Amino acid sequence: xxxxxxxxxxxxxxxxxxxxxxxxxxxxxxxxxxxxxxxxxxxxxxxxxxxxxxxxxxxxxxxxxxxxxxxxxxxxxxxxxxxxxxxxxxxxxxxxxxxxxxxxxxxxxxxxxxxxxxxxxxxxxxxxxxxxxxxxxxxxxxxxxxxxxxxxxxxxxxxxxxxxxxxxxxxxxxxxxxxxxxxxxxxxxxxxxxxxxxxxxxxxxxxxxxxxxxxxxxxxxxxxxxxxxxxxxxxxxxxxxxxxxxxxxxxxxxxxxxxxxxx
Amino acid sequence: xxxxxxxxxxxxxxxxxxxxxxxxxxxxxxxxxxxxxxxxxxxxxxxxxxxxxxxxxxxxxxxxxxxxxxxxxxxxxxxxxxxxxxxxxxxxxxxxxxxxxxxxxxxxxxxxxxxxxxxxxxxxxxxxxxxxxxxxxxxxxxxxxxxxxxxxxxxxxxxxxxxxxxxxxxxxxxxxxxxxxxxxxxxxxxxxxxxxxxxxxxxxxxxxxxxxxxxxxxxxxxxxxxxxxxxxxxxxxxxxxxxxxxxxxxxxxxxxxxxxxxxxxxxxxxxxxxxxxxxxxxxxxxxxxxxxx
Ligand SMILES: Nc1ncnc2c1ncn2[C@@H]1O[C@H](COP(=O)(O)OP(=O)(O)OP(=O)(O)O)[C@@H](O)[C@H]1O
Ligand SMILES: [Mg+2]
Numbered sequence: 373x374x375x376x377x378x379x380x381x382x383x384x385x386x387x388x389x390x391x392x393x394x395x396x397x398x399x400x401x402x403x404x405x406x407x408x409x410x411x412x413x414x415x416x417x418x419x420x421x422x423x424x425x426x427x428x429x430x431x432x433x434x435x436x437x438x439x440x441x442x443x444x445x446x447x448x449x450x451x452x453x454x455x456x457x458x459x460x461x462x463x464x465x466x467x468x469x470x471x472x473x474x475x476x477x478x479x480x481x482x483x484x485x486x487x488x489x490x491x492x493x494x495x496x497x498x499x500x501x502x503x504x505x506x507x508x509x510x511x512x513x514x515x516x517x518x519x520x521x522x523x524x525x526x527x528x529x530x531x532x533x534x535x536x537x538x539x540x541x542x543x544x545x546x547x548x549x550x551x552x553x554x555x556x557x558x559x560x561x562x563x564x565x566x567x568x569x570x571x572x573x574x575x576x577x578x579x580x581x582x583x584x585x586x587x588x589x590x591x592x593x594x595x596x597x598x599x600x601x602x603x604x605x606x607x608x609x610x611x612x613x614x615x616x617x618x619x620x621x622x623x624x625x626x627x628x629x630x631x632x633x634x635x
Numbered sequence: 636x637x638x639x640x641x642x643x644x645x646x647x648x649x650x651x652x653x654x655x656x657x658x659x660x661x662x663x664x665x666x667x668x669x670x671x672x673x674x675x676x677x678x679x680x681x682x683x684x685x686x687x688x689x690x691x692x693x694x695x696x697x698x699x700x701x702x703x704x705x706x707x708x709x710x711x712x713x714x715x716x717x718x719x720x721x722x723x724x725x726x727x728x729x730x731x732x733x734x735x736x737x738x739x740x741x742x743x744x745x746x747x748x749x750x751x752x753x754x755x756x757x758x759x760x761x762x763x764x765x766x767x768x769x770x771x772x773x774x775x776x777x778x779x780x781x782x783x784x785x786x787x788x789x790x791x792x793x794x795x796x797x798x799x800x801x802x803x804x805x806x807x808x809x810x811x812x813x814x815x816x817x818x819x820x821x822x823x824x825x826x827x828x829x830x831x832x833x834x835x836x837x838x839x840x841x842x843x844x845x846x847x848x849x850x851x852x853x854x855x856x857x858x859x860x861x862x863x864x865x866x867x868x869x870x871x872x873x874x875x876x877x878x879x880x881x882x883x884x885x886x887x888x889x890x891x892x893x894x895x896x897x898x899x900x901x902x903x904x905x906x907x908x909x910x911x912x913x914x915x916x917x918x919x920x921x922x923x924x925x926x927x928x
Contacts, residue, residue, distance in 0.1 A: 428828055446831040458825035462847040462922075471843065475833040526833070 373440070374401035375562060376425070376530055380434035383420050394420050396588040398434070400581065402530075405560045409573040411621060412583030412592075413629065418566045419534055421583075425564065426452050426532050439529055448476045451523035453533040457515040459507040459522075466503035469493060469522045476526045493525040494518070496555055513544035517551070524555065533565040537572070545569075546605065549576060557602060570625070574617045575605060582624045592629060595620050703894050711894035726878055726886065730899070734906060736878040740796070741864045741910075744803025748860055752808045753853060756815025757845070766816070777809035781867035785874060795875040799868065806867040807860035811853070818852025819845060847922075854918035861914050865907045 383395040394417045402408055410418050423429040425436055427446035436443040438450070446452075459468045470490045477486055494500045497517040507515055516536060523531055536552075537545040549572060556563060556576075567573050573580045577597050584592040597617050599608065608614040688705050695704035703711065719731035759766040759773075784805050788798040826848060830840050872881025880899055887895035 426832070428831065446828070446834070448833055450832070452828070452832055454825055454828070456825065458823070458829055460826060460829070460844070460847070472833045475835065475839075 375404040375406075375439060376402040377437045378421070378425070378434070379437070381421070381424060381431045381436065382433035383417070383424065383429070384432045393588045394586055395424075395431070395590065397590050400591060400594075402562060402564070404562055407556055407563045407565070407576055407578045408581060409565045409567050409577040409579075410581045410583060411567055411570070411573050411625070412589070413585055413625065414568075416583045416586045417589040418583060422452075422532050422534050422564060422566055425530065426450050428452075448472070448526035449529045451526040451528035451531055453516075453519050453523045453531070453536045455535045455538050457507070457512075457519040459515055459518055461507050463506075464503065465494065465499060465505050465507070465510065465518050466490060468507070468518060469525050472522050473525050489525060493521040496524060496558075497521045497551060511544075513540050513548060516540065516548060520548075520552070520555075524559070524561075529562065531561045531563045533563065535566050535568065538568065545572070550605075552576065553601075553603065570618055570621045573621060574599075574614060575603060575608065580617070580621060582621065582629075585629050593624055595624075703897070708894040708897050711892075712898045715895065715898060726876075726882065728878060730880070730883070730902060733878055733880045733883045733899075734902060737868050737872060737880045738906070740799050740872075740879070741803055741861075741868050744800040744868075745807050745861060745864045747800070748804045748807035748811055748864070749857060751804070752811025752856065752860070753815050755808075756812045756853070756856070757819060757841075759812070760816035760819025760849075770816075773809060773812060777813070781806040781863070782870050782874070785871055789875075795877055799871045799875055799879075802867055802871045803864045807864045810859035810863070811856040814852045814856030814859070815849060818849035821852075822848045850922045851918070854914065854922065858911060858914045858918065861910050862907065865903075865910055869903060 378398050378400040381395060381398040382393070385392045385394055398421060410421060412418050420429060424431045425438075425443065427443055427450060430444060443450070459465075460471070463471065470486070473481075473486050473490050473493075477489065481489060491500060491503070494503055497520050499514060499517050499521060502510055502514065507518070510518075516539075520533075520536070523533075537548050540548065553576060555561070565576065574597055580595045580597060581591055582593045582595065583589050595617060597613075599611070599613055599617075692704045692706065694700065695702050695707075709716070715730055719729040721729045722732060755769075759769050781802050784802050785798060788801040788805075789795075792798045792801065822845065826844050830844050835843060868879070869881040869884070872879035873885040876882050876885075880903055884896055884899045884903075887893075887899065
């Protein structure tokens with residue numbers, strides 16, 4: 373039995389005019405500690421899949437099982453890192469994380485422990501120097517780091533990330549990818565990450581899920597990335613396995629499932 | 636105010652303005668750093684005020700002027716200006732007591748409007764059913780002029796004071812409701828999602844997300860509301876009588892005391908301005924520099 377499994381997941385949206393089938397027969401099994409990324413053209417239904425796992429959306433057919441339990445509402449065991457950080461602007465960096473820590477560990481940990489745990493998670497993402505700052509006083513990359521710290525602080529069974537670095541410049545993005553790999557190595561989280569970036573997918577993932585175009589999108593192909601960890605981006609640029617995986621993803625996206633609009 | 640430095644060959648009237656400007660900036664430049672910032676904000680309005688009073692004085696000393704000039708207003712009402720706290724019983728009281736009575740009515744009516752308006756605003760902001768049901772009704776009711784409510788409230792309460800308070804309430808409540816509702820409807824979906832993921836309870840969501848995200852909007856409504864309340868109370872008091880600055884004005888009119896009316900208007904304006912700034916200050920305090928959602 374897989375740690376997380378999606379079984380025949382389908383999603384139909386009711387719009388004002390008609391029904392729209394976004395997803396059909398999505399089947400996926402994810403092992404504990406696995407880093408999985410989902411890639412596909414814009415609008416194919418990646419966010420929908422992630423939000424179903426996160427419980428923000430309820431699938432109209434099939435179901436999701438996490439650690440033997442059915443998922444049907446949002447919860448801290450499936451922490452989400454949103455694309456636009458979604459920090460609360462009236463709270464400091466520290467308080468943004470602390471709010472989640474207090475809520476999730478209010479009973480299990482003492483006040484001092486919650487304080488330490490908040491600081492610990494902020495230091496994991498290298499943000500312990502700015503804990504008293506407000507979101508608008510820090511850069512986009514830093515905000516995203518705090519968003520990740522908030523999610524990690526919930527000790528989720530699965531960490532869900534919807535294009536976490538999509539809004540960042542290439543250099544900042546590379547820094548954050550390195551941080552994320554470092555964290556994944558130390559904590560061994562199970563991660564599902566949506567991305568548009570082929571290099572990001574190959575560098576970070578154990579497996580890459582490639583989705584077909586909608587409507588009625590589903591999983592087209594799953595590619596394993598057999599690169600040993602720790603991975604270093606500089607050494608990988610020449611690596612034949614890396615180049616091969618990259619080529620596979622690009623071939624899928626641009627040859628076999630070209631986006632209708634992009635043609 | 637006499638400006639004679641007119642070196643350019645332009646008509647004297649238009650040259651006065653740049654000349655004053657030059658005088659002013661020369662004056663401001665000689666001040667030390669901190670005083671200069673203060674002078675920057677206070678000197679122009681003071682000069683403008685002096686000009687206005689000058690024009691008024693000039694126009695009302697012309698033969699046949701119907702209104703008293705400022706010098707006469709001050710002379711006529713010196714007793715009232717110097718002595719705001721006297722109380723000879725009945726409605727024969729100092730201006731302080733009239734203003735206090737009006738402010739008290741506004742305080743009660745506005746407090747009720749603030750509580751009721753925020754609650755109703757939260758209701759129609761949160762529930763789209765309530766919004767669809769109530770919004771059209773609110774949109775119609777809010778266009779009813781405040782004084783049109785007075786006869787109804789007099790009939791309902793059979794008493795002047797509660798009627799005046801009701802008029803304040805009904806005047807101030809609409810902008811508070813509508814702005815609060817807008818504030819709630821614009822809370823980004825992301826914040827709601829965060830709340831759902833960490834499983835905030837209803838009250839926790841209200842205090843930790845909804846309130847902070849909506850406060851700037853609420854205060855916009857409260858600020859409009861307090862201004863309207865002050866407008867309405869003066870008019871309402873003119874009709875209901877008793878102690879209050881509105882009644883004071885009406886009473887002065889009946890006794891043809893123009894100077895007293897003018898003095899009262901100045902006080903009304905200043906108090907209205909202070910009320911507006913007060914809410915503005917509280918808003919800045921509560922929502923802080925990072926209050927924007
Ligand atoms: N609430 C909704 N109501 C109706 N249709 C929806 C809704 N949410 C998503 N859709 C549709 O479902 C499809 C998948 O949307 P989704 O957001 O999952 O795409 P995506 O792969 O995440 O795209 P992107 O890469 O641009 O983020 C789209 O065609 C979208 O229009
Ligand atoms: Mg998306």
